[in-house]
Amino acid sequence: MIFHVPVLVESVIHFLITNPEGIYVDGTIGGGGHADAILKGLDQKGRLIGIDQDDEAVLFCQKRFSSAGNQILILHNAFEHIDRVLNELSISEIDGLFMDLGVSSHQIDTIERGFSYMSDGPLSMQMNTHQSLDAREIVNAYSEEVLADLFYRYGEERHARRIARAIVQERQKKVIQSTGELANLVRRITPSRYHVKILSRIWQAIRIEVNDELGQLQRGFKRIYPYLKMGGRIVVIGYHSLEDRLIKRFFRGECATFSKMEKQTIPSGYDFRVLTRRVVRPNEEEIQRNPRARSARLRAAEKYMPTYFKTAENVR
Numbered sequence: 481m482i483f484h485v486p487v488l489v490e491s492v493i494h495f496l497i498t499n500p501e502g503i504y505v506d507g508t509i510g511g512g513g514h515a516d517a518i519l520k521g522l523d524q525k526g527r528l529i530g531i532d533q534d535d536e537a538v539l540f541c542q543k544r545f546s547s548a549g550n551q552i553l554i555l556h557n558a559f560e561h562i563d564r565v566l567n568e569l570s571i572s573e574i575d576g577l578f579m580d581l582g583v584s585s586h587q588i589d590t591i592e593r594g595f596s597y598m599s600d601g602p603l604s605m606q607m608n609t610h611q612s613l614d615a616r617e618i619v620n621a622y623s624e625e626v627l628a629d630l631f632y633r634y635g636e637e638r639h640a641r642r643i644a645r646a647i648v649q650e651r652q653k654k655v656i657q658s659t660g661e662l663a664n665l666v667r668r669i670t671p672s673r674y675h676v677k678i679l680s681r682i683w684q685a686i687r688i689e690v691n692d693e694l695g696q697l698q699r700g701f702k703r704i705y706p707y708l709k710m711g712g713r714i715v716v717i718g719y720h721s722l723e724d725r726l727i728k729r730f731f732r733g734e735c736a737t738f739s740k741m742e743k744q745t746i747p748s749g750y751d752f753r754v755l756t757r758r759v760v761r762p763n764e765e766e767i768q769r770n771p772r773a774r775s776a777r778l779r780a781a782e783k784y785m786p787t788y789f790k791t792a793e794n795v796r
Contacts, residue, residue, distance in 0.1 A: 485585060486513025487773040488717060491760050492578060493521050495780035496715045501525040502575030505566075507559040507700065508532055510584045512541040518578065519545075519552060527551055529574075531565060533558040533608040537584065558608065559700035566707055576713040577704055581697070581723050583687070585772060595687065597679040600660030605683075607691045615686050619656050624648045634694075634722065635685030637678060639670050684720060694726060701730050705750055708783045713755070715780040724759070724777050731781040752781035 486492075492514055496504065500523040506515045509530035518528055530552060532538050538556045545552050557565055559579065566574070587595045587607075594604035594615055603616035622630065624644045631640035646669045647656065656662055663679055670678050688694060708714065714731075718724045733750045760778040767774050 485770045485772070486511075486517070486580070487582075487762055487766065487770065487776045488760060488778050489514060489517045491778055492715055492717070493517055495755055495778075496576045496578055496713050497521045498711065498713060499526075499575045502709075503527045503529070503571060503573075504576045504578065505562065505574055505704075506530040507562060507577060507579045507704075508581065509541050509554060510534075510537050510580060511586060512544050514578060514580055515541065515545070515552065519548060522551070524551070528553075529565065529569065529571070530554045531557045531559065531562070534584075534587070535609060536586070540586075558696060560696040560703070562700055563703040563707070572707070573709045574704075574707050574712060575709055576715070577708065579697075579714075579716045581693075581717060582719045582772075582776070588772075594659050595683070597659055597663040597683050600658050603657065603659055603662065605687045605690045611691075613690055615659075615690055616657065618686055618689055619647060619662060620651050630689055631682055631685045633685075634688045635681035636721070637681040637685065639678060642669055643678075643682065688722070694722060697723070697726060698730075705783075710783055710785055712783050713780060714752075714783075715778065717776050717778050719775045719777070724779070727779050731779065751784055753784045755780040755782055 496518065500521065502522075504518055504522070504527070506518065506528060509515050509532045512530070515528060515530050519526075522528065528551065530541060531554070532541070533556070535556060538554055541554045545554065553569070555565060566572075583595055587593050589596070591599040591601035592604070593606070594601050603614065603619055605615040606613075618627075618630075624647075627644035627647060628641045631637045631643055637643070643666055646665055647662075650656060650665055656665070662682075666679055666682055667675050704714075716727050718727055730750060731752045731754050733752065756779045760780075762770075762773040762776055
C-alpha cells in the first residue's frame with residue numbers, strides 16, 4: 481500500500497537535521513515517507529516523535545515502523561496540541577520540527593473521505609474523523625454570505641458569490657449530499673475552461689474550514705516555539721498561497737491570527753534566521769515522478785538569539 485509519495489525529501493533532511501542525536505517532531509506524519517528519511521538521518525540516540533490527526537495514517541505508520549523500537553513514537557493528535565504531547569512525554573526541548581501540510585494521496589484517493597471532486601463520495605473532508613464539523617454541514621447550513629466569504633478568502637475564487645448563491649438555491653430544493661452533486665453544480669454555473677482551477681479552489685476553501693487548517697497551524701507554531709532549541713530548525717512544506725504567507729510571517733517574527741476569516745498581522749517576538757531566501761520547489765524530474773508535487777513549496781528557518789540579546793550573562 482502506497483499511502484503518500486513524499487516530496488523534496490533531500491531538501492527536508494538538508495535543512496532539518498543539525499544533530500543526529502537530537503529529538504525531532506514530524507507534526508504531520510501521514511504515510512511516513514519523510515519520517516523514514518528523518519530516521520535514516522539520525523543515529524541510535526536520535527529520536528523522532530510523529531503525530532497525525534488522521535487515524536488511518538497513525539495506524540499505517542505504527543505498522544510501518546514497528547521494527548524501529550523506541551527510536552520513533554507515533555501518536556494520534558493534532559499539531560495544535562504539540563505542547564501537550566511534549567509535556568506528557570517529559571520533553572522540554574527539541575532539535576527540529578517538520579511539517580508537510582498537503583493532503584495525502586491516500587486521503588485524496590479514498591472516495592469516502594470526500595477530498596476529491598473527481599469522484600462521487602460523501603461530503604466529508606475531515607482530517608480527523610472524530611470531529612463533528614464536515615463539508616456537508618458547511619455546504620447545507622452556512623449562509624450565502626458566509627459561503628461567499630469562505631470561497632473568496634480561503635479559495636481566492638473570484639466566482640465566490642455566484643457559486644454561493646447557486647448552492648443556496650440548490651439546497652432549497654434538496655440537501656446536497658455528495659461531492660459529485662456539488663462538483664456538477666459548480667460546473668454548471670462556471671466557465672468550462674476553468675473548471676479544474678475553480679473546483680480545486682472551492683474544495684480547498686471547504687477543506688480549510690472543515691479542519692480549521694490555518695488556525696491549527698498558527699496555534700501550533702505559537703506553542704512549539706518555546707520547545708525549539710536555540711539553533712533548532714523548522715522545515716515546512718506548504719501547497720497554497722495562504723499557508724505560504726502564514727509560514728513566511730511566522731519566520732519573520734510575526735503572527736497571523738484568523739478570527740472569522742479576518743487576517744491580522746501582529747508582532748509575536750519570534751526570532752528566526754530564514755534559511756530559504758527563495759522558496760524551494762520540486763524539480764521537473766520529481767514532478768514527472770509525482771505530479772502532485774508540482775505545487776509544493778518548502779521553507780526553512782533556524783531559531784536564534786538576536787545579537788543585542790547575546791550578553792556575557794546569557795551566553796554562558
